[in-house]
Amino acid sequence: MTETYTALTTQPDSAQAGMELGLAIRKAFHGAVPDAVMVFASAQHDYARLLEALAEEAGTRVIAGSSSAGEFSNASSGEGHVSALAIRSNSMRFSLGLGRNLSSDPIAAARAAASKFSGIANLQMPYRAALVMTDALAGHADAVVEELTVATGGNYRFFGGGAGDDGRFQKTHVFAGTEAVTDAVVSLEVLSMQPVGVGVSHGWIPAGVGLRVTEVDGARLMSLNGNPAVDVIEDHARATGQHFNRADPLPFFLHNILGIQSQGEYRLRVPLALNEDGSVQCAAEIPQGSIVHIMKTTAESAVLAAEQATRAALGAINGLRPGAALVFDCVATRLRLGRAFDDELRACADLLAPAGFVGCNTYGQIARSEGQFGGFHNCTAVVCVFPE
Amino acid sequence: MPQATTLALVVGLGDPGRRVDAARELASRLGVERLLLLVKDPELGILVPAPGFPQTVRAGPSWRAFIARCNDPGRHEAEVEFAPGANTRALVLVAGGLAVVMLGGPPIEAELAVLEQLLPLLGVALGAEQDAMLSRSQAAHAQDAASRAHALAAALEGARAETAKLNIELRGEQQRKDDFLAMLAHELRNPLTPLVTAIELLRRQRGDARVTDRHLDIMSRQLRQLTRLVEDLLDVSRVSHGRIELRRAPLLLGEVLGDAIEASRPLLTARGHSIALDMPDEPLPLYADSVRLTQVFSNLVHNAAKYTDSAGKITVSVTREAGEAVVRLRDNGVGIAPEMLSRVFDLFTQAPVSLARAEGGLGLGLTLVRSLVELHGGRVTAHSEGLGRGSTFTVHLPVATRTPPDTGLPAPDVMPIPVGDRALRILIVDDNQDAADSLADVWRLMGHYPEVAYSGMTALQIAVDLQPDLVLLDIGLPELDGYEVARRMRRFLRGSARFVALTGYGAEEDKRRSREAGFDEHVIKPVSPNALAGIAARAGSPVRAEI
Numbered sequence: 001m002t003e004t005y006t007a008l009t010t011q012p013d014s015a016q017a018g019m020e021l022g023l024a025i026r027k028a029f030h031g032a033v034p035d036a037v038m039v040f041a042s043a044q045h046d047y048a049r050l051l052e053a054l055a056e057e058a059g060t061r062v063i064a065g066s067s068s069a070g071e072f073s074n075a076s077s078g079e080g081h082v083s084a085l086a087i088r089s090n091s092m093r094f095s096l097g098l099g100r101n102l103s104s105d106p107i108a109a110a111r112a113a114a115s116k117f118s119g120i121a122n123l124q125m126p127y128r129a130a131l132v133m134t135d136a137l138a139g140h141a142d143a144v145v146e147e148l149t150v151a152t153g154g155n156y157r158f159f160g161g162g163a164g165d166d167g168r169f170q171k172t173h174v175f176a177g178t179e180a181v182t183d184a185v186v187s188l189e190v191l192s193m194q195p196v197g198v199g200v201s202h203g204w205i206p207a208g209v210g211l212r213v214t215e216v217d218g219a220r221l222m223s224l225n226g227n228p229a230v231d232v233i234e235d236h237a238r239a240t241g242q243h244f245n246r247a248d249p250l251p252f253f254l255h256n257i258l259g260i261q262s263q264g265e266y267r268l269r270v271p272l273a274l275n276e277d278g279s280v281q282c283a284a285e286i287p288q289g290s291i292v293h294i295m296k297t298t299a300e301s302a303v304l305a306a307e308q309a310t311r312a313a314l315g316a317i318n319g320l321r322p323g324a325a326l327v328f329d330c331v332a333t334r335l336r337l338g339r340a341f342d343d344e345l346r347a348c349a350d351l352l353a354p355a356g357f358v359g360c361n362t363y364g365q366i367a368r369s370e371g372q373f374g375g376f377h378n379c380t381a382v383v384c385v386f387p388e
Numbered sequence: 389m390p391q392a393t394t395l396a397l398v399v400g401l402g403d404p405g406r407r408v409d410a411a412r413e414l415a416s417r418l419g420v421e422r423l424l425l426l427v428k429d430p431e432l433g434i435l436v437p438a439p440g441f442p443q444t445v446r447a448g449p450s451w452r453a454f455i456a457r458c459n460d461p462g463r464h465e466a467e468v469e470f471a472p473g474a475n476t477r478a479l480v481l482v483a484g485g486l487a488v489v490m491l492g493g494p495p496i497e498a499e500l501a502v503l504e505q506l507l508p509l510l511g512v513a514l515g516a517e518q519d520a521m522l523s524r525s526q527a528a529h530a531q532d533a534a535s536r537a538h539a540l541a542a543a544l545e546g547a548r549a550e551t552a553k554l555n556i557e558l559r560g561e562q563q564r565k566d567d568f569l570a571m572l573a574h575e576l577r578n579p580l581t582p583l584v585t586a587i588e589l590l591r592r593q594r595g596d597a598r599v600t601d602r603h604l605d606i607m608s609r610q611l612r613q614l615t616r617l618v619e620d621l622l623d624v625s626r627v628s629h630g631r632i633e634l635r636r637a638p639l640l641l642g643e644v645l646g647d648a649i650e651a652s653r654p655l656l657t658a659r660g661h662s663i664a665l666d667m668p669d670e671p672l673p674l675y676a677d678s679v680r681l682t683q684v685f686s687n688l689v690h691n692a693a694k695y696t697d698s699a700g701k702i703t704v705s706v707t708r709e710a711g712e713a714v715v716r717l718r719d720n721g722v723g724i725a726p727e728m729l730s731r732v733f734d735l736f737t738q739a740p741v742s743l744a745r746a747e748g749g750l751g752l753g754l755t756l757v758r759s760l761v762e763l764h765g766g767r768v769t770a771h772s773e774g775l776g777r778g779s780t781f782t783v784h785l786p787v788a789t790r791t792p793p794d795t796g797l798p799a800p801d802v803m804p805i806p807v808g809d810r811a812l813r814i815l816i817v818d819d820n821q822d823a824a825d826s827l828a829d830v831w832r833l834m835g836h837y838p839e840v841a842y843s844g845m846t847a848l849q850i851a852v853d854l855q856p857d858l859v860l861l862d863i864g865l866p867e868l869d870g871y872e873v874a875r876r877m878r879r880f881l882r883g884s885a886r887f888v889a890l891t892g893y894g895a896e897e898d899k900r901r902s903r904e905a906g907f908d909e910h911v912i913k914p915v916s917p918n919a920l921a922g923i924a925a926r927a928g929s930p931v932r933a934e935i
Contacts, residue, residue: 030871031900120550150539153547212429214436215443223444226426226437227452235452278446289525291431 002089002194002388003029004324006356008073009082014050017041017082022057025086033059034086036094036188038131038326039175040068040360041082043165047173047180050082055178058086062094064188065175066133068360069164069331074349075356077342079166083358085324087386091193093125098176099144099185106140110147113187120155125191129157129198129384131326133174134185136162136363139219142284144185145368145375156189157198158375159384161328161362162283167335169272172363190386194320197385199312200367202268203301204379206293208236210261213290219282220275221258224292228278233271236294249274254336257379259295260286266295268378270332270364283364283378297379299340302333306344306381310351313383320387325352327359328382334361348383355385393417394502401425402513407440418499421476421492426455427511427518428485433459435487438514439521448472455489458482484511576617583610620752622892623683634677634763638788641672641713645704648685655693659700663689666705672713675788680760687753688717688781695779696721708787712766715783724772724779732770733758761785810929813854814838817847817873818862818890823913827860830917834924844868851877856885858927863891863902871905878906886927890915 005028011017025034037058041050047067055061071081087094097116099109119128132148134141141162148158163172174186190196211232215222224232230246237244237252244252249271259266269292273281286292306329314322327348334341348357367382368375394417400410407425415423424445425438435455437443445451448469458464464480470491479495481488481504488503586603594600649656649663656663674681685704692702696719703718724732733754754770761768766785772778814836818824821842828838839854841847844865851859859877863870874887888909889902902910909923 027904030904120547120554146536150536150543153543153550154540155547210432212432212434212436225429225432225434226443226445228444228446231449231452235449287525287529289522290529 002087002091002323002386004088004355004386005029005034005086006073006324006358007084007086008071008076008358009084010076010078010080011082012044012080014041014046015053017045018050018053018055019057021082021084022054022059025058025084028086029088032088034062034088035092036060036062036064036096036190037084037086038188038358039063039065039082039084040071040358041065041175042071042080043067043069043168043171044080045082047175048178051175051178051180054084061177062096062188063175063177064096064131064133064186066135066161066163066186066360066362067165067173067175067180068362069167070334070361071358072327072345072360073356073358074345074352077345083360085326085358087324089192091125092386093122093189093191095189095191096176097187097189098174098179098181099187100181100183102135102140102144102183102185103138106143107147109140109185110144111151113144113185114148114151117152117156117187117189119189119191120153122191125193127192127195128152128155129159129190129192129196131188131190131384132158132160132185132366133362134160134162134364134366135172135174135182136164136283137169137172138183139284141364141366141376145366148187149368149375156368157196158366158368159198159326159328159382160366161360161382162364162366164331164361164363167331169363194387195317196387197313197316197322197383198367199309199314199316199383199385200365200377200380201305201308201312202297202377202380203303203305204257204259204266204268204295204297205301206259206266207240207256207296208294210291210293213286213288213292216286216288217279219269219285221271221280221282221286222277229280230274230278233280233294246274250335254332255296257295257332258282258286258292261291261293266293268295268380270330270378284376297336299337299343302337302340302381303344303347306383307347307351309381309383310348310385313385314351317385317387322352322355322385323388324355324386325357325359326384327357328362328365329359330365330379331361331363332379333381344381352385355388357383394499395506398503398506398510402510404440404517407438411441414503415490418490418495418503419493420479420490420495422470422490424489424491425514426487426489427514428487430515430519430522435459436518438486439517450475451478454478455480455487458487481507484508485515486511572617572621576614580610580614583607586610620756623756624752634680636675636677639674639676639678639681641674641706641715641785642667644674644676644678644681645685645706645715647678647682648689649704651682651686652689652693655690656702659693659696660698661693661696661700661702663702663704666703668706668708670708672706672708673788674713674764674785676764676785681764681785684757684760684783685715685717687757688783691753691781692717692719692721692779695719709784711787712784713787715785716780717783718778718780720778723775723777724770725775729770729772733768757781757783812836812857812924812927812929814858814860815841815847815851815854815856815885816860817841817844817865817870818860819843819865820862823862827915830920834917834920836924836929844870844873847873848876851881851885855881857929858886858888858923860888860890860923861907863889871901874905874907886923888923 005025007021007024009017009020011020041047055063070079071083073083095116097113099112102109134144163174165172171182173180173182174184176186211224214226221229223229234244253271258269269282269284269286271280271282275281365377365380365382366375397410397414397417400406411423425441426435427438429436437445451468451470454466454468458480461482466478467475468478470476476491477493479490479493486507586606590603645665701720705716707714758768761783764785768783771780814831816824816827816838819842824840828840831838839850841850844867861870861874870889887907888911889907890911890913892913899910
């Protein structure tokens with residue numbers, strides 16, 4: 001039997017918020033201790049006080065999560081909150097891992113995060129998954145997911161994302177136990193007797209012709225078709241009747257992102273900022289010589305993508321009833337959609353009901369299923385469903 | 389010879405190492421300010437900077453628009469904003485997938501003619517170079533992907549090997565489980581046969597007190613054996629689910645060992661074994677669960693007795709080593725084969741020795757020993773020189789810092805059935821009808837008025853009329869569980885009844901759940917008559933007499 005409890009608190013005092021969540025979890029489990037808690041907190045919170053109080057009241061230190069850029073549940077959404085999913089199950093086992101020094105040695109960090117995984121040796125729990133949250137600003141999220149894939153022999157599904165900080169892009173944290181850590185990746189291994197469903201989808205389509213990446217330095221895009229990237233973007237804005245302000249490009253970037261053409265699909269890269277030299281800072285690396293498109297979406301297609309991700313996750317639990325879910329979506333999606341973001345959440349809620357969900361807006365999303373190698377995405381909805 | 393120089397410079401454009409310098413010199417030769425080379429992108433059909441030239445051209449929108457128009461072969465000319473705020477004349481020669489951009493000017497026509505003649509050839513060279521550059525980039529990505537795929541394949545291979553190994557282990561475990569189930573069926577059938585016989589004889593020979601007593605003795609003995617089997621199974625289940633909680637208290641190791649040997653005395657005597665206990669002079673205090681620790685040593689002594697031929701020697705020696713109490717239990721029995729040594733503590737593992745079967749058992753003893761010792765922060769190892777050469781089991785336990793006080797209390801004895809002072813209305817709710825009915829019989833013997841319900845819904849209906857003083861609720865009821873029944877009943881009984889949860893689970897979290905649901909007590913099955921008397925007393929009916 002798997003018991004789940006989802007909660008979102010608007011309590012601004014961090015210790016109080018942690019205490020309230022912990023008490024609510026214990027009450028929901030009739031006083032019993034949860035096996036694991038996944039928690040996502042706004043940058044307005046004092047993470048140490050929040051996590052300490054949560055651990056104290058919930059009675060467990062098996063806590064994984066991250067700072068976030070918007071928190072939500074099936075009942076409400078907003079900024080400055082804390083969302084949490086607690087699980088107590090006799091058909092699941094949880095194990096916490098933490099890898100440090102992500103920016104200097106992402107491979108070692110990923111290996112450390114996976115070092116306590118015991119899934120392959122656990123015959124009783126054949127379904128293996130892990131929540132993976134990375135310090136987004138430390139970079140290397142792609143490499144982390146790839147190394148985790150190698151370290152686990154491709155036997156795990158990963159879900160999660162890059163930690164946020166309310167859209168400030170200054171400092172992001174991951175949570176491991178009562179510790180809030182920067183420059184790190186946290187993992188929560190979920191071994192289960194039943195499948196854990198992971199679904200992923202984005203609603204973006206190309207808004208124009210392909211553009212050759214003629215100069216790039218990691219995630220800093222210098223030129224497209226031999227012209228400064230910013231000029232190309234400005235030309236696109238003009239051609240499509242959109243407003244683009246170099247001094248404040250974010251509103252444009254929320255509606256126009258880049259899609260790297262790759263085997264008939266588009267790997268999304270969200271532009272974050274304009275550099276002084278006219279280069280565009282993206283959330284993740286873009287390969288030199290690749291072809292990219294400027295991508296567009298609508299509120300309807302974002303809702304459709306969330307629905308598709310939810311349906312895919314539900315379809316992956318082999319007809320079992322959903323107990324609870326985690327939903328991750330890009331901070332850009334929430335900022336772009338504004339109030340319409342609630343439509344996306346409502347779409348997830350309708351499909352998952354009566355199961356509840358919690359989640360947060362992240363800086364990049366992680367969703368890797370069997371058969372895939374990479375699994376780091378941008379501007380994408382990721383849904384993870386835990387069966388009853 | 390001016391044209392020969394132009395020719396050399398154009399040839400220089402084909403050399404990646406000299407290209408930028410050659411372009412600068414050629415611009416001067418042509419009489420223009422600047423010369424750039426663009427090549428046609430093979431996939432997109434657009435002009436991009438040729439290899440070797442800066443890959444980012446910082447110019448105005450008119451430049452980008454003009455270059456976008458320069459797709460057709462021939463000459464293209466326009467005023468463009470190449471540098472910020474200043475328009476420049478641009479002439480573009482397009483041929484063979486190559487574009488030569490001349491800024492400023494106009495160029496000297498004679499030199500231009502030479503360039504124009506060589507352009508197709510240069511275009512082939514630079515186009516090939518551009519293709520190679522893109523191919524290199526794609527090859528780098530492909531190589532990267534191949535290297536990742538190789539790493540993944542290697543990891544998969546490792547995982548596959550691990551899985552294959554686990555499959556073999558799984559098959560072994562499956563075999564052991566099959567063997568175990570066969571043995572379990574046999575062990576359960578053994579006591580059932582005399583029970584069935586005794587019941588049948590009791591039915592046919594009613595009234596003969598001696599026959600009745602004899603058969604009741606048989607039934608009682610066989611039930612104890614069945615209970616022990618079930619207890620062992622439950623213990624293993626609790627241990628494997630981490631649900632055993634130790635009730636630790638200060639105690640002395642010597643007392644525990646004494647109790648354990650006494651518990652095994654019937655088997656030791658039956659086999660004619662001698663047992664010697666060698667204790668140090670100083671007492672060895674432990675902070676441990678006396679019941680569980682007695683279980684550990686009694687299992688080890690029992691095991692030694694089982695696996696040793698008649699009139700064997702068993703010694704138990706105790707020493708204190710580095711802050712630990714070390715108990716070595718040696719026998720001169722059948723010993724352990726080397727290949728079995730590492731697995732003797734594993735679940736469902738039993739030595740294939742016929743002697744063991746003579747005494748029965750499920751082979752769970754050593755699994756419990758290891759789990760219980762580890763729960764106490766200790767460890768246990770097995771050693772044997774081989775088959776026929778006896779075995780030694782060594783248990784290490786942490787020594788406590790203080791010696792426990794002597795309570796002087798005698799062990800509790802079996803109590804007769806107590807009779808209550810005031811007859812209580814009792815509602816027993818259990819979907820196991822035999823369990824509910826037999827419990828009701830005991831309550832009747834104690835002078836109370838029990839009613840029985842086999843489901844939560846029936847219980848709610850009965851409770852309305854009965855208005856019970858005491859409600860005994862099984863937790864694991866179908867449909868409405870015990871927690872829910874208690875919650876609903878509380879609403880209309882308004883605190884007049886005392887609620888007792890009856891359950892097989894006794895962990896602290898189970899008790900907390902009962903409290904949360906409004907139960908006054910949490911009692912673990914099976915419940916003895918004296919425990920029932922305590923429950924009745926707390927419900928307002930203290931013991932009046934005993935029968």
